[in-house]
Amino acid sequence: MSAVITASGLTKQYKNTRALDDTSFQIEAGRIVGLIGPNGAGKTTALKAILGLTDFSGQLNVLGFDPRKQRDKLMEQVCFIADVAVLPRWIKVSEAIDFVAHIHPRFDRKKCQAFLARTKLQSGQRVRQMSKGMIVQLHLALVMAIDARLLVLDEPTLGLDILYRKQFYQHLLEDYFDENKTIIVTTHQVEEVEHILTDLMFIRDGKIVLDADMDAVGERFIEVMVNADQADATRALNPLNERQVFGKSIFLFDGVSRAQLEALGEIRRPSVSDLFVATMKGTYE
Amino acid sequence: MKTSPFNTIYWLVKREFWEHRGGFFWAPVITGGIFLLLNIMGIITAEVLGAQHANFGASGGLRQVISQMDAGDMSKVGMALDVAMYSAMALITVVLGFVVFFYCLGALYDDRRDRSVLFWKSLPISDTSTVLSKVICASVLAPVIAVVVGIIAGMLQLIIVALTLSFHGVNVWQLLMLAHPFRVMVNLVGYIPIYLLWALPAIGWLMLCSAGARSKPFLWAVALPVATGLLVTWFGIMGVFNLPASWFWGNVVQRGLLSVFPGSSVISNLKDSPVLLNSNAGDQDFGALNLFESYHLLATPTLWIGVIVGLALLAGAVWFRRWRDDS
Numbered sequence: 001m002s003a004v005i006t007a008s009g010l011t012k013q014y015k016n017t018r019a020l021d022d023t024s025f026q027i028e029a030g031r032i033v034g035l036i037g038p039n040g041a042g043k044t045t046a047l048k049a050i051l052g053l054t055d056f057s058g059q060l061n062v063l064g065f066d067p068r069k070q071r072d073k074l075m076e077q078v079c080f081i082a083d084v085a086v087l088p089r090w091i092k093v094s095e096a097i098d099f100v101a102h103i104h105p106r107f108d109r110k111k112c113q114a115f116l117a118r119t120k121l122q123s124g125q126r127v128r129q130m131s132k133g134m135i136v137q138l139h140l141a142l143v144m145a146i147d148a149r150l151l152v153l154d155e156p157t158l159g160l161d162i163l164y165r166k167q168f169y170q171h172l173l174e175d176y177f178d179e180n181k182t183i184i185v186t187t188h189q190v191e192e193v194e195h196i197l198t199d200l201m202f203i204r205d206g207k208i209v210l211d212a213d214m215d216a217v218g219e220r221f222i223e224v225m226v227n228a229d230q231a232d233a234t235r236a237l238n239p240l241n242e243r244q245v246f247g248k249s250i251f252l253f254d255g256v257s258r259a260q261l262e263a264l265g266e267i268r269r270p271s272v273s274d275l276f277v278a279t280m281k282g283t284y285e
Numbered sequence: 286m287k288t289s290p291f292n293t294i295y296w297l298v299k300r301e302f303w304e305h306r307g308g309f310f311w312a313p314v315i316t317g318g319i320f321l322l323l324n325i326m327g328i329i330t331a332e333v334l335g336a337q338h339a340n341f342g343a344s345g346g347l348r349q350v351i352s353q354m355d356a357g358d359m360s361k362v363g364m365a366l367d368v369a370m371y372s373a374m375a376l377i378t379v380v381l382g383f384v385v386f387f388y389c390l391g392a393l394y395d396d397r398r399d400r401s402v403l404f405w406k407s408l409p410i411s412d413t414s415t416v417l418s419k420v421i422c423a424s425v426l427a428p429v430i431a432v433v434v435g436i437i438a439g440m441l442q443l444i445i446v447a448l449t450l451s452f453h454g455v456n457v458w459q460l461l462m463l464a465h466p467f468r469v470m471v472n473l474v475g476y477i478p479i480y481l482l483w484a485l486p487a488i489g490w491l492m493l494c495s496a497g498a499r500s501k502p503f504l505w506a507v508a509l510p511v512a513t514g515l516l517v518t519w520f521g522i523m524g525v526f527n528l529p530a531s532w533f534w535g536n537v538v539q540r541g542l543l544s545v546f547p548g549s550s551v552i553s554n555l556k557d558s559p560v561l562l563n564s565n566a567g568d569q570d571f572g573a574l575n576l577f578e579s580y581h582l583l584a585t586p587t588l589w590i591g592v593i594v595g596l597a598l599l600a601g602a603v604w605f606r607r608w609r610d611d612s
């Protein structure tokens with residue numbers, strides 16, 4: 001498989017913070033990558049670097065282009081939804097479609113209209129008259145009609161109600177994603193994307209601290225729930241994290257053998273959010 | 286879909302028009318409408334007053350006056366009618382100046398403020414095309430619309446004046462033959478290219494501020510040149526170049542801010558070459574507004590230095606548009 005994004009030694013220095021700190025990673029085609037990190041960890045900066053919206057030092061190759069120098073070409077192959085509600089407030093649905101249809105060589109008007117037909121949006125409606133959820137529906141309709149190779153989503157569902165959020169990811173999976181496309185998504189609502197991700201990247205203080213596909217994550221990280229009498233023995237195995245539930249202790253382990261843990265108690269696959277909390281311990285301290 | 290560079294620019298300009306329909310289209314239309322309305326009201330007032338004081342401007346008298354006019358007087362009447370046509374344009378022109386000024390200030394700032402720049406930047410459009418489309422809107426689209434509206438308003442004004450006079454027994458056609466509506470039109474349309482070139486430094490400066498300012502582009506755009514001007518005046522810096530401080534105000538501050546106001550070139554032209562005023566004094570067709578005189582500007586270095594500076598400022602605006610990172 002070919003790499004869609006190759007980054008090495010990526011560094012971005014703001015005045016007094018280092019948003020990206022000599023970061024290297026690679027993203028293959030046909031993956032859905034969750035880039036997860038606490039506030040201020042460098043997620044958005046990483047995405048902006050990929051999209052050529054910010055300057056940086058280091059090597060970065062996106063679909064064979066250098067985003068710093070070939071941004072216009074790159075954007076024919078890349079779509080992004082940055083945050084919610086970045087559509088201009090004055091634009092009408094029909095104007096937005098007309099404009100993108102004539103500007104973007106890979107836009108399919110029929111596809112866009114078919115998608116909009118399933119929403120309540122009217123073609124004469126202006127963005128300023130829409131709710132946040134409707135704006136995202138319009139944006140998604142525009143983006144899904146573009147046959148791009150890379151889709152970047154930066155907190156795409158922030159502030160939406162749960163119906164819109166579910167619908168958003170469902171459409172993305174059912175109507176958009178295929179093996180030729182790659183999606184990078186950052187979000188704080190980890191539970192919602194957990195089941196659609198194929199790869200997981202944790203970023204902390206400008207560094208990638210975890211980069212693995214979901215299968216590997218399932219093998220590497222194991223949670224074990226043990227009774228109080230076994231707690232000390234389990235603690236000796238050097239767990240990543242420990243928490244108490246109903247008088248039992250739950251330990252999270254990285255790379256300890258399954259058999260060894262099964263002997264101690266009930267094991268299960270940790271959720272991404274538990275993994276996240278364990279990995280990011282002490283971030284704000 | 287075809288996406289040739291020309292096509293892209295066309296749609297970018299169209300987008301600007303969608304967004305700024307109010308300033309580009311409705312502002313001149315409403316101004317023209319108000320101008321005509323005021324004129325009609327003025328004429329009605331005059332008629333009412335005239336009827337009350339029947340001894341002045343009575344119907345018969347006016348006809349007599351016209352019948353007694355010689356060729357020189359007739360040309361004066363024609364000129365007066367031309368003035369009537371220009372006067373509609375004059376008001377629209379002032380409005381156009383304000384529209385273009387604030388359009389340029391907001392063009393590369395407003396979408397950064399409301400973050401919709403992230404949407405525009407998600408499309409395969411170069412920043413040069415974006416800035417170019419906005420320059421076209423400010424220097425071509427807005428003036429063309431204003432001139433078309435101004436010509437229509439001017440024609441209506443001419444007809445209103447002629448109709449009013451015809452109530453007093455004056456032959457409408459005879460009067461209209463005295464006016465030069467086509468020459469007025471050609472002069473107005475022909476002025477647009479001069480406006481484009483003349484306004485370029487101001488458009489460039491305003492867009493540079495618009496693209497570069499993190500907040501309050503108006504303050505940057507106005508305060509910076511004015512403060513520099515004050516410093517230059519206080520410390521007599523221009524003395525180094527053997528120039529008075531007024532040179533700086535006239536050629537830097539004014540050109541950088543006010544040349545988006547159409548007609549500012551005419552004023553400057555008059556100042557620079559008083560000969561023009563004399564050569565046409567008393568002539569029937571308004572020396573200053575004559576196209577030939579406007580195109581005289583093309584021979585002056587002031588204009589071309591301004592164009593070069595304007596292009597440099599626009600290059601700066603493109604650079605800021607590309608790299609300003611505040612989303």
